[in-house]
Amino acid sequence: MGIRSWVINENVATNAGIAVVQVALAAGNRGHDLATVDIIRSPPRDTRLAFLLTSDETPITAAASGTLAIGGRDRALQLPLVDIDGKPGFVDFRPNGGLRIPKNVNLVNLGNASGAGAEQHCYSLFVDDPAFAGFPMGKCSKSSMVVNLTTAAGTAATLTAPTDICGRAAAYANAINAIPDSSNITVCLKRIGGTAAAGNSGFNIRNPALDANLCFPMVATYPIMYDLGTLFGVPGGGLLCKADEPLWVGALGEGAGTQLLVMELGIEGADITDLA
Numbered sequence: 001m002g003i004r005s006w007v008i009n010e011n012v013a014t015n016a017g018i019a020v021v022q023v024a025l026a027a028g029n030r031g032h033d034l035a036t037v038d039i040i041r042s043p044p045r046d047t048r049l050a051f052l053l054t055s056d057e058t059p060i061t062a063a064a065s066g067t068l069a070i071g072g073r074d075r076a077l078q079l080p081l082v083d084i085d086g087k088p089g090f091v092d093f094r095p096n097g098g099l100r101i102p103k104n105v106n107l108v109n110l111g112n113a114s115g116a117g118a119e120q121h122c123y124s125l126f127v128d129d130p131a132f133a134g135f136p137m138g139k140c141s142k143s144s145m146v147v148n149l150t151t152a153a154g155t156a157a158t159l160t161a162p163t164d165i166c167g168r169a170a171a172y173a174n175a176i177n178a179i180p181d182s183s184n185i186t187v188c189l190k191r192i193g194g195t196a197a198a199g200n201s202g203f204n205i206r207n208p209a210l211d212a213n214l215c216f217p218m219v220a221t222y223p224i225m226y227d228l229g230t231l232f233g234v235p236g237g238g239l240l241c242k243a244d245e246p247l248w249v250g251a252l253g254e255g256a257g258t259q260l261l262v263m264e265l266g267i268e269g270a271d272i273t274d275l276a
Contacts, residue, residue, distance in 0.1 A: 002128070002132040002133050002134020003126050003128055003129075003134060003214070004126070004132050004212055005126050005213065005214050005215045006124075006125040006127055007215045008109045008111075008122075008123045009120075009201060009253060010111045010121040038109045038111075039106050040109075041106060041107075042107060043129070044103050045131060046100060046101065047101045047103075047129050048098030048099060048127065049070075049093050049098055049099040049125060049127055050094050050098050050126045050128050051126050051231075052080070052123070052124070052126070053088050053122075053126070054080055054089040054123050054217060055082060055088040055089070055121065055201055055202060055219045056082045056120075057220045065081050065112050065113075066109065066123075068107060068123070068125075069109075070101055070102075071105025071107070076108075077091075077099075079112055081112065082112075085222065086224065087219075087222070088218070088224060098128050120200070120201035120253055122201040122202050122215075122252065123217075126214070132210075132212065133210060135205075135210070135214065135232075136239065136241065137229075137234050137239055138188075139188075139236060139237040140188025140190060140237050140240065141186075141188065141267055141268040142266070143266065143267050144190060144265060145176060146174075146262065146263070146264050146265075147167060147174060147176045147263050147265060148173040148174040148261070148262055149163065149165070149167065149170065149173060149249065149260070149263060150258050151163060151203070151249065152170075152251070153258050154200055154251045154257050159206075159213060159252055160252070160259075162249050162250030163248060164246040164247070164248050165189060165241075165263060166178060166179035166246045167179060168246075176275055176276055177274070177276070178275075179243050179246075179267070180243060181243060181244050182242075182244055182270075183242050183243070183244045184243075185242065185243035185268065185269035186240060186242060186243070186269055187240070187241050187247075187265055187266070188237065188239070188266035189205070189240075189247060189263060190228060190229055190237070190238040190264045190265065190266050191225050191238070192216075192228065192262070192263045193216075193226050194218065194224075194225075194259070194260055194261050195218070195220070195222065195260075197251075197260070198257055200218070200220075200251045200252065200259045201217060201218065201253040202216050202218045202251075202252040203249055203250065203251055204216070204251075204252050205249055206247065207241075207247055208245075216252075238266065243269075249263075
């Protein structure tokens, strides 16, 4: 089975699911369909919720957090709150084998209450889907470099058109040379993050070959880095691709701003001193 993400993205202070910004991909598979405002419709097969990530642009201001109700379950799940240091909320269901999501049911979201205006809130459900091959993961070279990459400008209610992690479609912002277009070079995306820009609530990692995305929440003004090897069960590793068929990254949210991402890349088949 492979993990994919389903996303609900809001742009309002709410604990009642109003004024939702539905994340519709400009291109590609968003995981599964949103049935209507704040509701995801599960696919016609059983899946399992592996873990859940939330972000809020400002600290929680109400006593109650939001909830996620899964059709067929007696109780709704309480959404985790953003930590005081700005780290996105995280709940891991994998130690118990994942939380079963029956086929053809509604998943209803009531967002965390925070802020006093149009605040960004993002809820990303990472789901084990038996019909999905999964993003390639594995160990990677100890030879690594850190690059900064600016995404394309955001577009309301979309995952912004992404750019490749090798720095060829858009040059790295920290003067690192692009990774050559070669099937002999393996790139491992080990860590990725940054600080959410205004109008953005996160970023997505896209695998064009699988027509699928992984979406990660971020918090404005608070830096956050995701260790992908640890998160996906390959400590010291990460997401793998060949340099001639790279993964892509883009912004998540609404507005016309860009997102500056920081990435640690493991490189095999090329001398990083030629790049840096």
